[in-house]
Amino acid sequence: MTRLLVLGTSQAATLSLAPDLEGALPGVQTRFYALPGASWSRARLDEAGRLGPAPDDRIGRAKSVEWNGCAALDMAGTDHIAVCAPRFRLFFLARSLRERDIFGLPRTGADHAISAGLLTAALADWVREEIAALRPRLPVGVPVSLLAVPYPLASDAPGAPQEDAALVRLRLRPAAARIEAIYEAVIAAEVAAAGWRWLAQPAATRAGPFASADRFARPGAFDPARPDLRHMNADYAALAMAELGQSLPPAPPVAGMPARHPLPAAAGLA
Numbered sequence: 001m002t003r004l005l006v007l008g009t010s011q012a013a014t015l016s017l018a019p020d021l022e023g024a025l026p027g028v029q030t031r032f033y034a035l036p037g038a039s040w041s042r043a044r045l046d047e048a049g050r051l052g053p054a055p056d057d058r059i060g061r062a063k064s065v066e067w068n069g070c071a072a073l074d075m076a077g078t079d080h081i082a083v084c085a086p087r088f089r090l091f092f093l094a095r096s097l098r099e100r101d102i103f104g105l106p107r108t109g110a111d112h113a114i115s116a117g118l119l120t121a122a123l124a125d126w127v128r129e130e131i132a133a134l135r136p137r138l139p140v141g142v143p144v145s146l147l148a149v150p151y152p153l154a155s156d157a158p159g160a161p162q163e164d165a166a167l168v169r170l171r172l173r174p175a176a177a178r179i180e181a182i183y184e185a186v187i188a189a190e191v192a193a194a195g196w197r198w199l200a201q202p203a204a205t206r207a208g209p210f211a212s213a214d215r216f217a218r219p220g221a222f223d224p225a226r227p228d229l230r231h232m233n234a235d236y237a238a239l240a241m242a243e244l245g246q247s248l249p250p251a252p253p254v255a256g257m258p259a260r261h262p263l264p265a266a267a268g269l270a
Contacts, residue, residue: 001027001028002028002029002079002080002250003077003078003080004025004029004030004031004078004079004080004082005031005033005075005078005080005082006030006031006032006033006081006082006147006244007032007034007073007081007084007137008035008040008083009035009036009037009040009149010036010037011084011085011149012033012083012085013034014232014236015084015240015241016032016034016237017237018234018240019234024238024241024242025242025245028248032068033051033068033073034067034068035053035060035064035067036059036063037085039053039057039060039063039064040085042054042057042060043137044136045136045137045139049074049139050072050074050075051072051075051137052064052072053072075138075142078142080142080143080144080145080248081139081142081143081144081145082145083134083144083146083147084146084149085149086130088127088130088183088187089123089126089130090149090151090183090210091166091167092126093183094169094170095166097173098166098169099112100112100113101113101114102116105174105175105178105179106174108174120182120186123182123183123186123187124186124189124190127186127187127190127191128190131194143196143197144196145197145198145199145244145247146196146198146199147199147240147244148200150230150236151167151201151206151210151212152167152210152212152230153213153214153216153217153221153229154207154208154211154212154214155214155222156168157222157229159225164229171211176208176209176210177208177209180210188200197247199243199244201240202239202240202243204239205232212232212236215235216232216235217232218232218233219233
């Protein structure tokens with residue numbers, strides 16, 4: 001039995017929507033622990049080694065109890081940790097490229113340009129910063145996978161954050177697919193260099209560069225009063241968790257328990 005712990009922001013909580021995890025991930029015992037983004041960014045281990053909000057984060061502590069049923073999480077006995085939280089400066093990247101072209105890639109007519117090498121170096125620094133910030137929250141010696149936070153939905157929505165609008169402009173660039181490939185290649189390389197595993201967003205959930213397919217929208221996602229293009233539905237969670245399960249190393253057989261079998265292919269995963 002592999003004891004899996006999924007940590008992160010509300011994106012990790014979204015993954016808990018996956019139906020029938022026991023049936024979809026045989027031989028895997030899954031727990032979830034999530035905090036709002038601002039609280040996750042300040043989360044820390046306490047003296048007992050439990051993960052939870054900062055002591056002065058009253059909102060985070062209340063949300064920890066509301067979402068997880070505990071003020072802090074005991075991670076003892078965990079075989080594998082999956083973190084769904086870092087966006088690796090995605091929206092900053094979109095804003096930074098708004099008025100810049102990249103040498104060697106199709107131009108947009110922007111007044112300024114940077115080299116692909118400079119872009120790659122900047123991305124690598126950003127990823128390393130995220131990894132360095134994450135390490136103190138995790139127990140030493142437990143294998144770690146970083147799960148891609150899904151890109152926002154492909155369709156725009158009135159009232160959506162300006163950050164989402166910058167990403168929409170990035171998607172329209174003629175070199176958008178190549179920029180996405182550079183971005184994800186740097187993440188994969190830096191995560192591997194840190195000794196962790198990177199799982200990109202499932203291909204079946206995408207709708208072009210930097211976009212998730214609208215069929216994975218949660219109910220009310222496009223409500224003008226409160227649009228939410230960033231959190232996906234249970235269908236997305238099922239696909240993402242299935243890919244995570246397939247990536248886990250097999251657990252050592254336990255006396256009286258058969259060895260873990262490969263996961264069945266999930267619908268839409270090819």
